[in-house]
Amino acid sequence: xxHRPLSGSTEGAVDQGSPAGVPRDADALRLWNDYLDDASxxxxxxxxxxxxxxxxxxxSHLAESFAAAGELGDADEVARVRAAIARLGSPxxxxxxxxxxxxxxxxxxxxxxxxxxxxxxxxxxxxxxAGIISVAFAVGYVLIIMFAAMALLKEFVPNHVGYxxxxxxxxxxxxxxxxxxxxEALGYWVVPLALAAATVLYVTLTLGLxxxxxxxx
Amino acid sequence: xDHEDSLVDLAHVPPRPEATTGRWEVQVRKxxxxxxxxxxxxxxxxxxxxxxxxxxxxxxxxxxxxxxYPLLSRLHKDGLLTARWVEMPGGVPRKYYRLSExxxxxxxxxxxSWIRLAYGVQRLMVHPGATRQKPTVRGSAK
Numbered sequence: 129x130x131h132r133p134l135s136g137s138t139e140g141a142v143d144q145g146s147p148a149g150v151p152r153d154a155d156a157l158r159l160w161n162d163y164l165d166d167a168s169x170x171x172x173x174x175x176x177x178x179x180x181x182x183x184x185x186x187x188s189h190l191a192e193s194f195a196a197a198g199e200l201g202d203a204d205e206v207a208r209v210r211a212a213i214a215r216l217g218s219p220x221x222x223x224x225x226x227x228x229x230x231x232x233x234x235x236x237x238x239x240x241x242x243x244x245x246x247x248x249x250x251x252x253x254x255x256x257x258a259g260i261i262s263v264a265f266a267v268g269y270v271l272i273i274m275f276a277a278m279a280l281l282k283e284f285v286p287n288h289v290g291y292x293x294x295x296x297x298x299x300x301x302x303x304x305x306x307x308x309x310x311x312e313a314l315g316y317w318v319v320p321l322a323l324a325a326a327t328v329l330y331v332t333l334t335l336g337l338x339x340x341x342x343x344x345x
Numbered sequence: 346x347d348h349e350d351s352l353v354d355l356a357h358v359p360p361r362p363e364a365t366t367g368r369w370e371v372q373v374r375k376x377x378x379x380x381x382x383x384x385x386x387x388x389x390x391x392x393x394x395x396x397x398x399x400x401x402x403x404x405x406x407x408x409x410x411x412x413x414y415p416l417l418s419r420l421h422k423d424g425l426l427t428a429r430w431v432e433m434p435g436g437v438p439r440k441y442y443r444l445s446e447x448x449x450x451x452x453x454x455x456x457x458s459w460i461r462l463a464y465g466v467q468r469l470m471v472h473p474g475a476t477r478q479k480p481t482v483r484g485s486a487k
Contacts, residue, residue, distance in 0.1 A: 186411075186414070223415065
């Protein structure tokens with residue numbers, strides 16, 4: 129599947145274009161190498177051949193981009209490397225799909241929890257984020273429904289709803305079927321408290337949801 | 346976090362196109378990019394940077410250039426593209442991609458569904474009340 133790098137010949141009807149090289153300026157070269165080191169670090173979980181080939185391909189891209197800017201007459205090598213890097217983007221962002229694919233595949237094959245977690249992490253930031261956030265919000269909204277139910281049910285089953293203190297010291301806030309021996313400590317204060325909790329949670333969650341939607345890329 | 350030790354200065358990165366074009370357009374572009382890449386490789390063998398130039402030139406696309414590489418990698422893994430490295434006079438080799446037989450088949454199928462989709466949307470734009478006409482041309486007869 130993976131083609132051995134650098135083994136190709138120049139045969140074939142390929143338009144050679146102008147030669148693309150590496151910058152000569154020391155600062156420009158440092159920027160260039162730092163970027164590729166960074167990409168290599170981001171891709172460290174990929175199989176060695178795949179990682180090396182990917183970095184070589186990004187290096188090739190930088191060289192072409194750098195040369196193209198040179199043809200337009202820009203002599204400042206540092207500026208050209210900077211521009212090439214800016215247009216290519218941060219490897220941490222654009223390599224995510226590859227990393228997620230690879231880690232999830234390996235994790236699923238080996239039951240390795242760390243690989244799965246890392247894969248999910250990359251997926252979260254690569255698109256699944258919305259899904260996972262939605263689940264979190266769904267759980268929050270279920271809590272709201274529970275608070276509202278407490279406020280409503282207090283009237284009908286007062287001894288099963290509220291802040292229940294058991295003789296052994298256990299304390300529970302909520303709705304319980306078995307309250308044998310427990311003492312309900314709040315009385316009808318449960319109603320405004322539960323309603324206030326529901327309102328605060330609702331407003332907070334909704335504001336949070338709004339914020340995540342605004343910043344979703 | 347090892348974000349901080351990245352020495353690459355990205356402070357001058359221009360605002361990402363998402364900020365201005367809206368989420369819908371971003372999603373559409375993402376979906377179409379694959380088709381555009383396959384189309385650009387229909388007649389020519391091309392390397393990554395060249396592909397980006399062709400895509401952005403032809404489509405008036407703003408693109409974080411790096412996003413093309415995961416896509417190329419996946420198309421290659423799926424066998425739709427073949428790749429080879431070619432040494433260059435400047436010393437930095439290029440990785441050329443070419444459409445495989447399987448890629449040609451996939452492209453043909455994608456073109457058909459694209460035309461269907463575009464035709465349907467177009468018809469709705471022109472006749473908002475239009476319902477689906479009796480099928481005249483079907484890809485596969487039952």
